[in-house]
Amino acid sequence: MTTRxxxxxxxxxxxxxxxxxxxxxSSPPRIWDLHCHLSGVPGATTQERxxxxxxxxxxxxxxxxxxxxxxAFSAPDPTEDDLRRNNDEVFRAVEIGxxxxxxxxxxxxxxxxxxxxxxxxxxxxxxxxxxxLWVARRCSDRELDPIIRRAGELKAVxxxxxWLKTTGNMPGESTPFDIVELAARHPDVPLICGHAGGDWxxxxxxxxxxxxxxxxxxxxxxxxxxxxMAVRELGAERxxxxxxxxxxxxxxxxxxxxxAALPEAExxxxxxxxxxxxxxxxxxxxxxxxxx
Amino acid sequence: MIDTNVSLSRWPFRxxxxxxxxxxxxxxxxxxxxxxxxxxxxxxxxxxxxxxNARLADECRxxxxxxxxxxxxxxxxxxxxxxxxxxxxxxxRMPGVRLHPNxxxxxxDDPDFARLLRMAAERGLVVQVALKMxxxxxxxxxxxxxxxxxxxxLKLLPAVAGLRLVVLNxxxxxxxxxxxxxAKAGAAFDIAMLEGVGGLGRVVAKVGAAPLLFGSHxxxxxxxxxxxxxxxxxxxxxxxxxxxxxxxxxxxxxxxRQKE
Numbered sequence: 001m002t003t004r005x006x007x008x009x010x011x012x013x014x015x016x017x018x019x020x021x022x023x024x025x026s027s028p029p030r031i032w033d034l035h036c037h038l039s040g041v042p043g044a045t046t047q048e049r050x051x052x053x054x055x056x057x058x059x060x061x062x063x064x065x066x067x068x069x070x071x072a073f074s075a076p077d078p079t080e081d082d083l084r085r086n087n088d089e090v091f092r093a094v095e096i097g098x099x100x101x102x103x104x105x106x107x108x109x110x111x112x113x114x115x116x117x118x119x120x121x122x123x124x125x126x127x128x129x130x131x132x133l134w135v136a137r138r139c140s141d142r143e144l145d146p147i148i149r150r151a152g153e154l155k156a157v158x159x160x161x162x163w164l165k166t167t168g169n170m171p172g173e174s175t176p177f178d179i180v181e182l183a184a185r186h187p188d189v190p191l192i193c194g195h196a197g198g199d200w201x202x203x204x205x206x207x208x209x210x211x212x213x214x215x216x217x218x219x220x221x222x223x224x225x226x227x228x229m230a231v232r233e234l235g236a237e238r239x240x241x242x243x244x245x246x247x248x249x250x251x252x253x254x255x256x257x258x259x260a261a262l263p264e265a266e267x268x269x270x271x272x273x274x275x276x277x278x279x280x281x282x283x284x285x286x287x288x289x290x291x292x
Numbered sequence: 293m294i295d296t297n298v299s300l301s302r303w304p305f306r307x308x309x310x311x312x313x314x315x316x317x318x319x320x321x322x323x324x325x326x327x328x329x330x331x332x333x334x335x336x337x338x339x340x341x342x343x344x345n346a347r348l349a350d351e352c353r354x355x356x357x358x359x360x361x362x363x364x365x366x367x368x369x370x371x372x373x374x375x376x377x378x379x380x381x382x383x384x385r386m387p388g389v390r391l392h393p394n395x396x397x398x399x400x401d402d403p404d405f406a407r408l409l410r411m412a413a414e415r416g417l418v419v420q421v422a423l424k425m426x427x428x429x430x431x432x433x434x435x436x437x438x439x440x441x442x443x444x445x446l447k448l449l450p451a452v453a454g455l456r457l458v459v460l461n462x463x464x465x466x467x468x469x470x471x472x473x474x475a476k477a478g479a480a481f482d483i484a485m486l487e488g489v490g491g492l493g494r495v496v497a498k499v500g501a502a503p504l505l506f507g508s509h510x511x512x513x514x515x516x517x518x519x520x521x522x523x524x525x526x527x528x529x530x531x532x533x534x535x536x537x538x539x540x541x542x543x544x545x546x547x548x549r550q551k552e
Contacts, residue, residue, distance in 0.1 A: 041489055056490045056524045165429040166436060199430050201306070221427045221485070222517035224308050224510075245489035251524040252487060255517030261309060 031062045032272040033243050033250070034159070035194070035218040038071040038093065040246025046071065046089055050096045053245065060250050063272070066102045066242070067093050068132040068159060074106070076170060077136045080114045083107065087122050094127050099288070102279070104130035104159060109137045109144045116150055123156050129282050130157035135170050140178035145185060152189035155282040157275075159216070160191060163198035176206035183210040190278055192240065195219045200226045204233050214274065218242030222252045227260035227270065236266035240274050294540040295320060295328040295515075296420075297460050297482045297507030300351050300360075303333050305432050310511035313355040321359070323515060326537070328360055329420070329544075331390040333512075335365030336425065337435075341376050349384040361544070363390040363420055368404045369397050377408065381415045387544050388418030390460070392425070394437045400444040409448060413455040418543060421445075422460040424485075425512065442466050442474065449477035456543055461485045461509060463495065475499040480543060482507025483535070484518055492535075493525030501531040505540050 036053065043049035049071060057065060070089030075082060083106055090103040105122035107115040122128040131151045137143060139160050151158050160182070162174045169175065176197035183191050192214045197203020200220065207213045215230050215238055230239045243253040257270050276290050283290055298320070300313050310316040311333075320328050330352055334344040345364035352360035364380035366373050366389050380386045389412065393400060400421070412419045423440040431437060442462060449457060457479050459466065463486035466474060475481070476499075484507040486492060495504065508518040522532055 042494065052490060055526075059523050059526055060520060163429070166431045166433050167429050220430070222514045223426075223430075224310075224512060224514050225306065228309075243489075247489075248487050249489060249491050249517075249521055249524055251520035252517040255514050255520045258520070259514035259516035 028061055029268045030272045030276075031060075031241065031254070032064045032066070032275045033057070033062050033245075033254075034066045034192070034216055034240050034275055035242030035244045036065045036067050037069050037244070037246055038067065038089065039069065039073045041071070046092045047096055050093050050101065054097075054100065056245075056250055060254055062250060062254070064100055064102060065097070066104060066130060066275075068104045068130075069106045074134065076134070076172060077110055078106070078108050080111055083111070083114070083118055087118060087128070090128065091122070091126065102130065102288075103128040104132040104157070106132045106134070107147055109133065109139075109141065109147055112143055112146060115147055119147065119150055119154070119156070123151070123154050123282075127286070128156075129279060129286065129288070130159060133158070133160045133174075135161060135173040137172045138178045139174040140181035142185075144182060148182065148186050148189055148191075152186060155285065157278050157282070158189065158191050159194055161194040162203065163195055164202055165198060176203040179213060180207055180210050183207075183213045187212055190214065192216050192278075194242075195244075196226060196230065201229065204230050208233050214238045214240055214278070216240045216242045217256055217270075218253055219244030219248055222256045222259075224259075227256050228262065231260075231262060231266055231270070236262070236269045237274055239270045240278075241271050293325050293506060293519075294537045295325045295508050295510065295518075296458065296505045296540050297484050298328045298360075298510045299331050299333045299512065300348060301332045301334045303512055304337055304435075308511040313351050313360075316511055317356045317359060319515065320510065323519070326359070327540075328356070329363050329388070329540070330356075330360045331363045331365065331420070331422075335367070335390070336392055336395040339367075339370065341365050341367050341370060341373075342379060345376065345380055345384060345386075349386065362386050363388045363418075365390055365392065366408060367396045368393075368402065368408060373404075373408075374411070377411060377415075377417075381417055386417070388412075388420060388456075388458075390420040390422060392422050393440045394424060399441060400448070405444075406448055406452075409452045409455055409457070413452050416454070418456045418458060420458045420460050421462075423462040423465060425461065425509075439465060442470065445479060446470075446473050446477060449474070449479060456480075458482065458505060458543070460507060463487075463491075468498075471495070472499055475503040479503065480505050480539065482509075483521055484509035484513055486521060490525050492521045492527055496525070496527065496531055501527075501534040502539060504535045505543070506536045 041049040094103040332348045352362040508515045
């Protein structure tokens with residue numbers, strides 16, 4: 001049985017030789033990472049990039065990786081060709097991953113009709129299980145409604161990037177306030193507020209009353225207290241681990257959860273159980289086993 | 293394990309779980325840290341830096357003697373900052389100082405910065421330069437502080453004999469050729485803000501383990517986020533030993549003052 005401290009220290013523990021309080025877990029947590037990209041990952045091919053990700057994930061005990069886009073860092077307002085190329089690469093990564101990678105289709109609400117067709121191609125008729133929306137258009141805009149409705153019908157997990165930047169958002173970049181509006185128009189569709197809104201102290205408060213919104217902790221500096229505040233204000237059932245690799249390390253983001261002062265049962269919810277719960281309807285429908 | 297990047301007292305904009313020194317010491321010890329180089333959050337905005345440094349020295353002595361190693365602040369925009377440097381060295385017996393150029397309002401091309409480096413080198417003090425404390429996107433809107441441009445260090449480092457300089461919170465921004473240049477010039481870097489998947493392994497491949505120091509930026513950052521970077525990259529053996537302690541030990545042990 002591995003203790004959490006032993007897991008954390010791995011390399012360092014043997015060198016430090018320091019006594020500490022040991023908390024014994026009954027089994028290792030099942031860690032699913034909601035937020036991965038192939039951009040920023042070393043490798044000349046999709047295969048090499050996936051293998052690099054798996055190597056890092058293996059060393060940290062991360063079981064499954066959701067892939068939100070491929071290796072090209074997207075333009076803010078991607079063309080139809082951009083979207084298709086990206087989604088085709090995610091297809092390939094899913095195939096290479098042999099069940100370990102769960103792919104998301106990248107859509108652009110500025111290309112609404114095409115996005116609906118791409119959603120059908122990739123999720124209804126293809127192997128992908130979620131939707132990624134980035135910064136093409138603020139998500140409070142009603143242009144998103146057909147995509148959300150269709151994704152909801154398909155039981156796809158819907159991820160919306162959000163940030164509240166002191167330095168100023170990009171023109172189409174959503175804030176947590178935007179996704180609150182979207183969530184209110186689609187109360188029966190679960191949505192994920194990405195990056196905890198960046199400025200998490202405001203992001204968490206902004207979405208607190210929107211019960212169909214979950215919060216993803218990913219892609220920010222590993223500030224102490226963020227996960228604890230999210231769990232305190234939203235409940236552990238609404239908080240989800242993600243990393244935003246390749247731009248981030250798995251370590252900095254996973255450390256936020258493993259280092260948070262949480263009961264182990266709540267930590268496990270954040271590390272993977274909540275995401276599995278959200279994904280289960282579509283995984284079941286597609287015959288994908290949630291045990292890798 | 294030596295953590296070269298911790299801070300005592302209060303982060304100005306929120307309470308942190310381990311912002312009481314005994315709690316921080318207990319948490320660091322519990323996870324295997326054997327020594328921590330400590331600055332003070334107070335140094336960011338307080339103007340009475342002499343009092344900040346005196347409290348830091350006292351706090352380290354009372355709660356972590358032999359464990360917490362104080363790194364006092366010098367604010368080059370304050371009158372008579374030279375006296376703060378002297379006190380850090382002679383009165384508080386600190387092995388180094390920690391600078392916050394962006395919070396104090398100067399760039400690394402400032403002539404006073406070059407002068408401080410020379411004075412610190414003459415005294416055998418380690419100089420830690422924090423390029424940032426927080427992602428500028430999440431700064432309090434009333435206290436927006438730009439990151440520090442590290443480029444002037446490339447010229448300064450070779451020009452100051454005996455200088456031992458540590459760049460804190462720099463590895464998210466200092467990359468590729470800039471990183472290689474500064475490492476070649478003798479700068480060391482802590483890993484607290486290193487990002488990018490498998491990032492530590494990629495940096496080790498580029499510049500080796502010798503310029504790298506373990507730093508967590510605790511208690512502002514979650515400690516576990518730093519230590520897991522070694523695990524993510526599969527850093528073991530000599531490289532791990534170097535990053536986790538030997539490099540820092542070597543850096544601090546060659547301070548002439550500390551040998552006395």
